[in-house]
Amino acid sequence: MSKADTTKQQALAKALEWAAQQPAWWHDSGNLNPAVLEAIGNYAMRINASATAETGCGLSTVVLSAIVDSHTCFTVAAGNSLAQVQNVALLRLDRVNFVIGPSQLTLPNHSFARPLDLTLIDGPHGFPFAHMEYFYFYQKIRRGGILVVDDIHIPTIRQLYDVLRDDKMWAHLEDVMTTAFFQRTEAPMFDPYGDGWERQQFNQRHFHCPETMDGYAPGWRESMPAAPGPLLGASLEQVGTFRSMQDERLKIENAQLRAENAALRSSTSWRITAPLRALFKIVKRA
């Protein structure tokens, strides 16, 4: 391993260690889980990422800034995530370009100086915002680059996930909890300014009438790989593993919240205010 790689590994380890020590709601939009941050960091290292981008900000911003040369972060100033991130001593501010404003407005107007090695979609989660972000990101991700999509348990984001898992441009690497990891294949880029729905594998596979599809895309059946897995709306049995991953994440988050609440209750301020509250209740009743 080169000296530069060792330095990066050390910086990543330090950032991940710091991130793992933060409470579950370190910022008010909810942090990525340490296991997901670790996967992001490891994939970035594996592909030697130097230019990255994300929507939303938080622990991921600090972690990516530790290991890449240039990171673009599209986020809003509402809430406290931006302020929290900008106050972290570990943040490599010199490597991060914060593009402030709704990604719905900033992303379409942004021009990236070079292709992106890794992007994370974790900003606004309502439909069709993640899809819109995907539209602007996919054109910029280099072959071999990584696309990370968080919150695939949200039904509309799950739809995006279902399509990407069945798209020739992407190899589905893995899901870590409710975050999906894809790698850009060698397949040609889908023309962002044309149409071509009938060439998309997901549409071919799920078109209501396969015989009609034969007319739209002759030979589609021969190149069709095995189905990547159950779709949104599949039976509970089919999605069993996925659901248990979600339950695991909730269990961890609930345990963290319970621990934080317990710590709060035993803090000095609670001990002082609790008797006053009790007294206030008695006075109120009388």
Ligand SMILES: C[S@@+](CC[C@H](N)C(=O)[O-])C[C@H]1O[C@@H](n2cnc3c(N)ncnc32)[C@H](O)[C@@H]1O
């Ligand atoms: C779930 S958090 C991101 C968590 C972060 N990846 C982490 O590791 O902690 C969602 C982020 O999206 C930002 N956000 C919400 N609406 C947005 C919008 N319209 N455009 C850009 N960012 C937005 C929030 O301020 C927040 O920083």
